Amino acid sequence: MPEQIIHTHELPNGLTVVIEPMSDVQSAAFCFLIPGGSAFDPANYGGTAAVLTDWITRGAGDLDSRDLSNALDNLGVQRNESTGLNHLAFTAATLGENVPAALSLYADIIRRPQLPDEEFEGAIAGIEQSLRAIEDEPQRKLMIELRRRCYDAPWGLPTEGTLEEIARITAKSVRAHYDRCLRPNGAILGIAGCVEIQEMLALVREKFGDWTTKPDSSMVTGPRGERVGHIDHDSTQTHIGIAYDAIEYAHPDYYKAWAAVGVLSGGMSARLFTEVRERRGLCYSVNASLNSLKHEGRVLCYAGTTVERAQETLDVTLHELQRLGDGIESHELERCKARAKSSLIMQQESTTSRATSIARDWHFLKRVQTLDDIRRDIDELTVSGVLDYVHQHPARDFTVLTIGPNALKVP
Amino acid sequence: MKFHQSKLANGLTVIAELNPAVHSVALGFFVRTGSRDETAAVSGVSHFLEHMVFKGSEKYSADDVNRIFDEVGAKYNAATAEEGTLFYGAVLPEYLPQAFELFANILRPALRQEDFDMEKNVILEEIGMYDDQPSFTAYENLMQTHFAGHPLGQSVLGTKESITALTCEQMRGYHRDRYLAGNVTLAVAGNTDWAQILTLAEQHCANWPAGTCGRATHEAKPAGGLKVITRPKSQQEHIMQMTPAPSAQNRLRFAAEILSVIVGDHSGSRLFWELVDPGLAEAADLDFNEYDGSGSYLTYLSSEPEAIADNLARIQAIFAEVNQHGIREDELEQAKNKVASRVVLRSERPTGRLSSLGGNWIYREEYRSVDDDLAELRGITSRDVRELLDIYPLGATTTVAVGPMESLE
Numbered sequence: 001m002p003e004q005i006i007h008t009h010e011l012p013n014g015l016t017v018v019i020e021p022m023s024d025v026q027s028a029a030f031c032f033l034i035p036g037g038s039a040f041d042p043a044n045y046g047g048t049a050a051v052l053t054d055w056i057t058r059g060a061g062d063l064d065s066r067d068l069s070n071a072l073d074n075l076g077v078q079r080n081e082s083t084g085l086n087h088l089a090f091t092a093a094t095l096g097e098n099v100p101a102a103l104s105l106y107a108d109i110i111r112r113p114q115l116p117d118e119e120f121e122g123a124i125a126g127i128e129q130s131l132r133a134i135e136d137e138p139q140r141k142l143m144i145e146l147r148r149r150c151y152d153a154p155w156g157l158p159t160e161g162t163l164e165e166i167a168r169i170t171a172k173s174v175r176a177h178y179d180r181c182l183r184p185n186g187a188i189l190g191i192a193g194c195v196e197i198q199e200m201l202a203l204v205r206e207k208f209g210d211w212t213t214k215p216d217s218s219m220v221t222g223p224r225g226e227r228v229g230h231i232d233h234d235s236t237q238t239h240i241g242i243a244y245d246a247i248e249y250a251h252p253d254y255y256k257a258w259a260a261v262g263v264l265s266g267g268m269s270a271r272l273f274t275e276v277r278e279r280r281g282l283c284y285s286v287n288a289s290l291n292s293l294k295h296e297g298r299v300l301c302y303a304g305t306t307v308e309r310a311q312e313t314l315d316v317t318l319h320e321l322q323r324l325g326d327g328i329e330s331h332e333l334e335r336c337k338a339r340a341k342s343s344l345i346m347q348q349e350s351t352t353s354r355a356t357s358i359a360r361d362w363h364f365l366k367r368v369q370t371l372d373d374i375r376r377d378i379d380e381l382t383v384s385g386v387l388d389y390v391h392q393h394p395a396r397d398f399t400v401l402t403i404g405p406n407a408l409k410v411p
Numbered sequence: 412m413k414f415h416q417s418k419l420a421n422g423l424t425v426i427a428e429l430n431p432a433v434h435s436v437a438l439g440f441f442v443r444t445g446s447r448d449e450t451a452a453v454s455g456v457s458h459f460l461e462h463m464v465f466k467g468s469e470k471y472s473a474d475d476v477n478r479i480f481d482e483v484g485a486k487y488n489a490a491t492a493e494e495g496t497l498f499y500g501a502v503l504p505e506y507l508p509q510a511f512e513l514f515a516n517i518l519r520p521a522l523r524q525e526d527f528d529m530e531k532n533v534i535l536e537e538i539g540m541y542d543d544q545p546s547f548t549a550y551e552n553l554m555q556t557h558f559a560g561h562p563l564g565q566s567v568l569g570t571k572e573s574i575t576a577l578t579c580e581q582m583r584g585y586h587r588d589r590y591l592a593g594n595v596t597l598a599v600a601g602n603t604d605w606a607q608i609l610t611l612a613e614q615h616c617a618n619w620p621a622g623t624c625g626r627a628t629h630e631a632k633p634a635g636g637l638k639v640i641t642r643p644k645s646q647q648e649h650i651m652q653m654t655p656a657p658s659a660q661n662r663l664r665f666a667a668e669i670l671s672v673i674v675g676d677h678s679g680s681r682l683f684w685e686l687v688d689p690g691l692a693e694a695a696d697l698d699f700n701e702y703d704g705s706g707s708y709l710t711y712l713s714s715e716p717e718a719i720a721d722n723l724a725r726i727q728a729i730f731a732e733v734n735q736h737g738i739r740e741d742e743l744e745q746a747k748n749k750v751a752s753r754v755v756l757r758s759e760r761p762t763g764r765l766s767s768l769g770g771n772w773i774y775r776e777e778y779r780s781v782d783d784d785l786a787e788l789r790g791i792t793s794r795d796v797r798e799l800l801d802i803y804p805l806g807a808t809t810t811v812a813v814g815p816m817e818s819l820e
Contacts, residue, residue, distance in 0.1 A: 023432075024432035024433070025759050026755055026759070027752075027755060027756050027759060065688070066684065069678065069679045070679065070745060072679075073679045073745050073746075073748060073749050074744070074745050074748050075748070075752075076748045076749055076751060076752025076753075077752070078749075078752060078753065078756065093752075093756055094752050094756075095752060095755060098752075121689075121690060122688055122689045122690040123690070124690065125689070125690020125691070126687070126690045126693075128690070129647070129690065129692065129693035129713075129714065129715070130693060132646040132647050132693070132715065133646070133647050133693050133713060135645075135646045135647075136545050136645045136646050136647055136814075137543070137544060137545070138543055139540075139543065139544075234644055235542075235543045236539040236540075236542040236543050237536070237539045237540055237542075237543055239543075266481070267477070267480070267481035268465075268477040268480065268481065269474070269477035269478040269480070269481040270481075273477070274474070274477070277533060278473060278474075278477070278529075279529075280529075280532075281529045281530065281531070281532030281533050281536075282532070282536070283533070283536045284533055284534075284536040284537040284539075284540050285536075285540060304536070304539075304540050304543075305536060305539075306535070306536060306539050309532075331478075334482070335478070335481040335482055338481065338482055338483065338484040339481055339484045340484075341484060341503075342435075342483075342484025342485070342486070342502065342503055342506075343484070343486070345434045345435065345503055346434060346435050346486065346501065346760075348434050349433055349434055349435065349759055349760045349761070350759065350760060351756075351759070352756075
């Protein structure tokens with residue numbers, strides 16, 4: 001594996017920049033995580049951070065919304081803005097030579113947004129449209145509602161809020177969120193690709209060095225939803241969601257948890273695909289994945305199937321989850337390892353994946369794992385170690401949610 | 412990056428673009444067969460067959476196939492469309508021989524009756540899954556309506572009825588007729604060497620039956636029409652429209668591609684500023700789709716039903732303005748900058764190069780490097796776009812609506 005250089009630097013105001021120069025690429029990408037995600041939405045104002053994520057790009061510094069968008073397009077920036085639980089996330093990828101100019105524009109977006117009144121309605125309407133669209137797509141709706149039932153508030157709440165909440169949000173309340181939450185302390189900027197470390201550091205200092213810190217924001221906690229439930233929908237398929245407790249990314253046993261889910265759903269030879277789809281033909285789509293917050297984690301499963309086969313699909317899926325503790329074959333674990341190693345190496349071909357990974361690592365771990373570090377952790381996995389983990393964190397106390405024409409019998 | 416090409420004695424085309432600077436290698440078998448090549452009696456067979464390939468051969472069982480791909484850490488999949496079936500995977504260079512052998516072997520599938528019967532359920536579930544995605548329903552119905560009477564109007568998935576009626580024997584016949592060496596292009600992109608590719612191809616594909624298949628590629632002359640699919644409980648209305656555009660063989664396709672970015676890219680385009688930015692629509696975009704001998708502009712609009720009439724009028728006004736006055740130089744320059752960056756970013760992964768490599772070959776038997784693509788892009792002028800619009804103006808020949816509305820009047 002090629003040698004990786006990862007440079008980390010924390011500015012006095014608490015902004016951490018992580019830089020990974022990559023050879024043999026012309027592009028570079030950055031991922032900027034700014035404190036102020038949806039977990040900090042005021043009570044009953046869910047969606048505040050999501051509205052801000054949209055509104056914040058509608059004019060910044062001296063540029064109005066359209067000029068700003070044109071400037072980014074002319075730099076060839078492929079961009080994405082999203083609302084996370086902890087952060088607003090801004091990712092951008094373009095040719096390495098255009099990164100300094102792009103980052104300067106993002107300094108304006110993050111520190112000098114215009115948040116103009118005349119653009120507020122557009123931002124709100126965009127979120128409303130998106131929420132309505134989710135109502136028509138049962139699979140998406142299911143996973144959003146499943147989170148609400150397996151995590152306490154605010155961690156399980158939908159990042160875009162609800163239509164009721166969006167209707168309450170005002171320009172004033174969103175500006176207040178910006179003033180209260182967005183700050184350099186806790187912000188993380190991951191940069192990867194065709195860039196030079198010292199040049200990037202100088203630029204980040206110039207653009208963000210005088211950004212002043214703010215106190216930590218508070219959040220409103222609350223209970224989660226009902227553990228078992230059904231939502232009526234006149235869909236063709238019944239969509240099944242299952243969740244159970246796992247561990248977080250920073251946990252010392254994380255890779256064991258990852259391997260346990262890998263045995264269930266890591267590839268097409270994994271158990272869920274084999275037993276539910278290949279042997280029984282019950283569905284087209286069935287999968288499980290590990291979902292991590294900073295201090296807790298869950299396994300989230302999905303299966304979509306026609307009404308007549310829904311009960312069998314639920315029963316077979318639950319059975320597979322539960323029988324993992326009975327034993328794991330060594331070749332099952334070996335296949336997980338092979339897939340992981342190959343993914344790690346292929347990550348080196350994408351500046352966007354590297355920028356995102358190093359920023360995420362810093363958020364969860366306060367350090368960045370090299371690909372060699374991860375490879376070592378994966379190599380060290382053993383069947384007995386993974387089984388120990390499964391016995392300590394068995395699949396039980398399931399949260400089960402279904403969407404479709406009929407409710408199912410949940411054991 | 413270096414390009415190579417060859418042809419085996421049985422007619423299998425082998426092409427490769429090698430790049431020692433990347434970490435992996437991608438390979439793809441592009442079979443020139445899709446829903447447009449099916450008869451009504453076997454509607455959906457190309458896609459169903461794509462699934463059955465992974466059920467194994469005489470040598471490998473379905474479990475073997477899934478197991479070996481995972482053992483070599485392959486990122487692999489397959490896709491079926493109107494005009495082609497693609498089997499592809501990316502692996503680390505040391506695993507290329509195993510992945511290659513497996514792909515080549517299963518492309519002569521056993522098509523066992525019991526596997527066929529089981530997989531039929533999965534196909535029916537896939538049809539059900541797409542049925543719950545309104546934009547997919549709109550697309551499927553739009554293709555059928557717009558290309559009615561032309562082979563491009565034939566459904567990729569087939570219907571519940573056609574899949575239920577399909578027999579394993581029919582599928583075996585289809586495979587025998589269409590999976591001929593001369594109808595397949597093997598493309599490889601990434602970090603490996605040409606000698607190894609040729610050796611693997613000779614070793615594992617030389618025994619494939621020779622032969623080619625024809626295809627009628629006359630340009631579609633859509634009559635147009637309107638189809639409204641009412642789903643009373645839905646929240647949003649999804650509209651898709653199509654109108655003719657240049658084919659995959661027409662040099663105006665480059666202008667059509669850039670025009671679709673200027674008019675209908677997901678951000679920063681004319682449709683974006685008019686409809687999405689102010690929140691009038693959830694989505695409003697324009698794509699350009701090229702096919703063998705035909706092409707289409709595809710417009711997609713999703714919004715609240717109450718706003719549909721107004722939104723459609725706005726789209727038509729934009730199209731009329733563009734058809735009449737063409738595009739501005741600053742828009743063209745900006746679109747070129749966007750697309751150039753996309754081309755470079757996509758080219759940094761072997762799988763990104765693979766689709767371009769295979770696509771250029773199966774439609775035009777040509778190789779285009781990243782530099783060729785960038786030079787072509789830089790050379791597009793507003794005069795080219797004018798010429799395009801004079802022959803292929805933007806419009807709404809065919810419309811399909813899915814959502815609560817009962818009519819679009």
